Amino acid sequence: MPRLSADRRHRVRFTLNGRAVEADAEPRMLLTDFLRHELGQTGTHVGCEHGVCGACTIEIDGMPARACLTLAVQADGATIRTVEGLAPRPGRLSVLQEAFRRHHALQCGFCTAGILMSLDTYLRSHAAPSETDLREFLGGHLCRCTGYTPILAAALDAAKLLREAPVHA
Amino acid sequence: MKPSRFDYQRAETLADVHAALAENGNDARVIAGGQTLLPMLSMRLARPKLLVDIMHLPELRKIDAGRNAIRIGAGVRQAELLAWPELARHQPLLAAALPWVGHAQTRSRGTICGSVAHADPSAEIPLVMLALGGTIELSSRRKRRSVPAAEFFTGMMSTARAPDEMIEAVSVPVARANTGTAFQEFGRRHGDFAIVACAASVSRDSISIAVGGVADRPERRDFPVLDGGALDDALDAFAWQLDAREDLHATAPYRRELVRRMGRAAIEEARRCLA
Numbered sequence: 001m002p003r004l005s006a007d008r009r010h011r012v013r014f015t016l017n018g019r020a021v022e023a024d025a026e027p028r029m030l031l032t033d034f035l036r037h038e039l040g041q042t043g044t045h046v047g048c049e050h051g052v053c054g055a056c057t058i059e060i061d062g063m064p065a066r067a068c069l070t071l072a073v074q075a076d077g078a079t080i081r082t083v084e085g086l087a088p089r090p091g092r093l094s095v096l097q098e099a100f101r102r103h104h105a106l107q108c109g110f111c112t113a114g115i116l117m118s119l120d121t122y123l124r125s126h127a128a129p130s131e132t133d134l135r136e137f138l139g140g141h142l143c144r145c146t147g148y149t150p151i152l153a154a155a156l157d158a159a160k161l162l163r164e165a166p167v168h169a
Numbered sequence: 170m171k172p173s174r175f176d177y178q179r180a181e182t183l184a185d186v187h188a189a190l191a192e193n194g195n196d197a198r199v200i201a202g203g204q205t206l207l208p209m210l211s212m213r214l215a216r217p218k219l220l221v222d223i224m225h226l227p228e229l230r231k232i233d234a235g236r237n238a239i240r241i242g243a244g245v246r247q248a249e250l251l252a253w254p255e256l257a258r259h260q261p262l263l264a265a266a267l268p269w270v271g272h273a274q275t276r277s278r279g280t281i282c283g284s285v286a287h288a289d290p291s292a293e294i295p296l297v298m299l300a301l302g303g304t305i306e307l308s309s310r311r312k313r314r315s316v317p318a319a320e321f322f323t324g325m326m327s328t329a330r331a332p333d334e335m336i337e338a339v340s341v342p343v344a345r346a347n348t349g350t351a352f353q354e355f356g357r358r359h360g361d362f363a364i365v366a367c368a369a370s371v372s373r374d375s376i377s378i379a380v381g382g383v384a385d386r387p388e389r390r391d392f393p394v395l396d397g398g399a400l401d402d403a404l405d406a407f408a409w410q411l412d413a414r415e416d417l418h419a420t421a422p423y424r425r426e427l428v429r430r431m432g433r434a435a436i437e438e439a440r441r442c443l444a
């Protein structure tokens with residue numbers, strides 16, 4: 001790749017929720033802004049914009065990651081999933097999303113997209129997490145509404161349902 | 170909070186990185202995982218004119234386990250090292266410390282060498298490098314050299330790296346038999362930067378203790394085997410020798426007290442794994 005100049009916009013391409021997408025970005029544009037403003041995918045939220053709150057967490061190449069700590073140009077060629085990709089089809093929620101609804105694991109919803117993305121990647125590689133594992137993992141997220149207890153309950157419930165009927169993931 | 174403007178270059182060869190650093194000096198910054206650099210850019214604590222992305226160089230993405238040392242390339246992410254099945258056997262202290270580095274959501278992208286390069290005084294990886302007597306491999310167009318961790322960290326977020334040099338890899342010795350190690354940390358929440366972190370290593374004839382979060386860089390002391398009050402005295406002397414920082418998280422006396430108590434606890438834990 002040649003040197004991309006600071007004051008021009010450059011084409012960035014990646015796979016987003018299974019679809020090839022592209023748009024233009026200055027080198028300094030954060031991936032959060034690229035997703036929200038250039039691609040119109042506003043499900044990914046922006047809180048602190050320096051890696052602390054977890055609201056912007058998405059999945060990059062199979063791992064949970066902070067979109068606000070990634071430049072759009074760094075993501076060129078990557079495979080990305082965001083909260084828009086969780087529901088299996090319109091009108092139907094994923095097992096994890098349903099569990100959040102049942103357990104009232106969200107109030108204002110600001111932190112929710114990030115927490116869902118973190119948990120979605122985590123539950124795929126950890127089928128039977130303990131409450132301690134989940135607490136440790138959720139340490140990377142701030143929620144100012146729920147007190148975390150319903151989030152833990154939803155995550156444990158979703159893990160159990162996914163173990164019993166993994167096809168409905 | 171948006172970064173100021175910079176050019177971006179995805180390096181295709183090591184020579185690209187060396188050329189960019191030689192030609193731009195302090196105006197260029199290497200970016201690997203970006204987990205320390207991006208907040209600095211967004212808060213405009215750093216305003217480079219050029220970022221050189223090194224994550225597409227396959228030669229930097231390797232963990233090499235030799236007979237005596239483990240070499241970790243500049244592109245190895247913290248999560249990759251943590252997931253390496255040999256880590257706990259080859260270097261248990263590193264395996265114990267890595268889960269304390271940031272969160273799973275930042276270890277997925279942050280690199281080992283990136284943490285070393287930034288030299289945050291509270292960061293765990295520089296502390297472990299010092300505790301283990303690791304080395305930092307620097308390279309530039311001019312030359313390559315290895316710097317021991319004890320000489321590399323020169324102060325608050327500053328290192329012995331020259332502006333035209335990049336960190337190509339770091340090496341840590343493979344754990345020796347008859348050595349026990351332990352890592353302990355105290356912070357407000359797991360995943361926050363350490364208020365104080367301690368890495369202890371104990372053998373039949375010596376004790377070594379390294380602490381982070383206290384002074385402007387990690388510090389280490391080696392003692393002969395001591396016990397009881399004599400060990401407390403040695404740790405007390407160490408605590409007073411450190412130029413302990415005051416900030417909104419803790420006062421200097423509080424940090425010194427943590428060095429005395431947690432230092433002792435870490436040494437005792439290391440002893441138990443030796444036994």
Ligand code: FES
Pocket residue numbers: 045046047048049050051052053054055056057066067068069
């Ligand atoms: S907005 Fe990215 S972690 Fe807070």
Ligand code: FES
Pocket residue numbers: 105106107108109110111112142143144145146
């Ligand atoms: S639901 Fe409001 S911050 Fe989590």
